[in-house]
Amino acid sequence: MGPVPADPYIRFAAVLAGLEERSLKEQRELEALRAQGGTALRDRAGSFMLDVGPDVGQLLNTLVRAMAARTVVEVGGSVGYSTLWLGEAVRATGGRLYSIEVDPAKQAEQRDNVTEAGLADVVELTALEAPALVPTLPGPIDLVLLDHWKELYVRDFDACWPALRPGGLVLADNILVPKKNAQVIAAYRRHVGGVPDAQSQVLKIGDGVEFTVKREARPGVPRRPGSGP
Numbered sequence: 001m002g003p004v005p006a007d008p009y010i011r012f013a014a015v016l017a018g019l020e021e022r023s024l025k026e027q028r029e030l031e032a033l034r035a036q037g038g039t040a041l042r043d044r045a046g047s048f049m050l051d052v053g054p055d056v057g058q059l060l061n062t063l064v065r066a067m068a069a070r071t072v073v074e075v076g077g078s079v080g081y082s083t084l085w086l087g088e089a090v091r092a093t094g095g096r097l098y099s100i101e102v103d104p105a106k107q108a109e110q111r112d113n114v115t116e117a118g119l120a121d122v123v124e125l126t127a128l129e130a131p132a133l134v135p136t137l138p139g140p141i142d143l144v145l146l147d148h149w150k151e152l153y154v155r156d157f158d159a160c161w162p163a164l165r166p167g168g169l170v171l172a173d174n175i176l177v178p179k180k181n182a183q184v185i186a187a188y189r190r191h192v193g194g195v196p197d198a199q200s201q202v203l204k205i206g207d208g209v210e211f212t213v214k215r216e217a218r219p220g221v222p223r224r225p226g227s228g229p
């Protein structure tokens with residue numbers, strides 16, 4: 001590594017660019033494995049970044065800034081691509097990002113990337129799963145990103161929801177792609193659609209992101225039509 005640039009944004013952008021280059025290469029490898037068929041893809045899938053991509057990454061950064069989010073939870077940090085986008089924004093809001101990654105090899109890479117991007121002081125990396133982490137947080141959560149194994153979305157939505165502030169957001173990635181998750185994603189959307197103070201909408205960005213905002217409590221007022229699937 002050469003001399004560390006003084007401007008924190010340049011450090012962040014340089015690490016991000018390296019990860020985007022790696023992601024493009026990995027997408028070509030993933031396509032080749034998919035074409036091979038059998039278990040080739042399943043056997044190797046755990047070693048890929050599987051990142052949200054630049055459009056969703058930038059959206060995450062914009063939302064944290066626009067909401068002045070101070071407590072942000074990421075479930076599924078991988079090697080740190082979305083972590084960097086969220087982390088750069090919480091540095092601007094004076095907040096803190098809690099990023100969960102349960103794979104030790106990925107978390108080690110994530111730590112290197114977060115440190116190299118100059119974000120180690122605002123990003124807390126943990127292997128505590130969401131139901132264990134949430135009770136330890138210092139205050140209400142402003143924003144949650146769910147981007148881990150899809151069969152855990154319901155469990156971890158339920159872990160975060162009671163701690164989310166009114167007006168807070170849960171974002172769930174991979175709502176439209178890959179199609180192999182369609183059933184488990186449909187079950188997640190049905191679950192969230194049944195939560196009385198939740199209002200959801202899917203955006204066709206990246207692999208499809210469901211936004212779920214926590215509505216303010218208004219006893220006796222029925223849920224808005226069209227909220228949820």
Ligand SMILES: C[S@@+](CC[C@H](N)C(=O)[O-])C[C@H]1O[C@@H](n2cnc3c(N)ncnc32)[C@H](O)[C@@H]1O
Pocket residue numbers: 049050051052053075076077078079080081082083100101102103106129130147148149152
């Ligand atoms: C799709 S990748 C995350 C990509 C990342 N958000 C990005 O944009 O770079 C999913 C990650 O979730 C992690 N994971 C699996 N189960 C988890 C759990 N219970 N809690 C947190 N992360 C988990 C996997 O190890 C994997 O690295």
